[in-house]
Amino acid sequence: MRASAKIFWILGVFFLVVAIAYGIITARYEPLGIETVGFPAMLALAGLAFMIAMALSIAVRRHDLGASEHLDAEVSDDHGVQGSFSPYSWAPLWAAVGGSLCFLGVAAGWWIFAFGIIFAIYGVLSWVLEFSSGQHAH
Template identity: 80%
Template sequence: MRASAKIFWILGVFFLIVAIAYGFVTGTYEPHGIETVGFPAILALSGLGFMIAMALTLAYRKNSINPSDDLDAEVSREAGVQGSFSPYSWAPLWASLGAALCFLGVAAGWWIFAFGIMFAIYGVLSWVLEFSIGQHAH
């Protein structure tokens, strides 16, 4: 985790420097001032890098050393449960279909967007409540 945190700190600083340079260059040479899409997007990318770096840094401080941080660690130390995933889940399909219909609806027609919202809500709710109801209920 420590190496990952360092990588994201470096990425956050890099994108902040790029955003400042991009804002300066577009503010100087564009007739309408600072470009209104790229500059905030690169700033948001920098903020995302800093948020991930902060989360990884806090997780590293809270938990013990990770096998990826130990140079002499064996591969088998990383073995074990990596997460809890439900088998045979249809929820990601419905959520992604809803997202695709929403994006299509913005371009083609708002009535398609409404169907996309319905599919997306069903998919996300069934994904979240997957372990509460049905075959894999706890």
């Protein structure tokens, strides 16, 4: 996990440098100024790489190192619990349906986008609050 975190930190810096260079070049040579799709997309790509790198770095600090950190480790050395997952949860399905309806709504019609937002909010909230047992539970 430590190597993956380093890779994503490097990717984040690379995408940030490329985005800044792209913004400068398009601002200088485009007749209308900075290109309005590529520059924000590259900034978002850098932000996503930084978020993944941060999450992996935090996970490395919190948990013990797995077998993937040792050069002489075998695949079978990395057995055991990989996380806490809810096997019978419907929340990922509703979140995925909401996301797909949002994308379809952008292409086909904005009224579909509204239904996608409703499904996505329901799916994400139920996924986040899935294991919540209330504020005052003991």
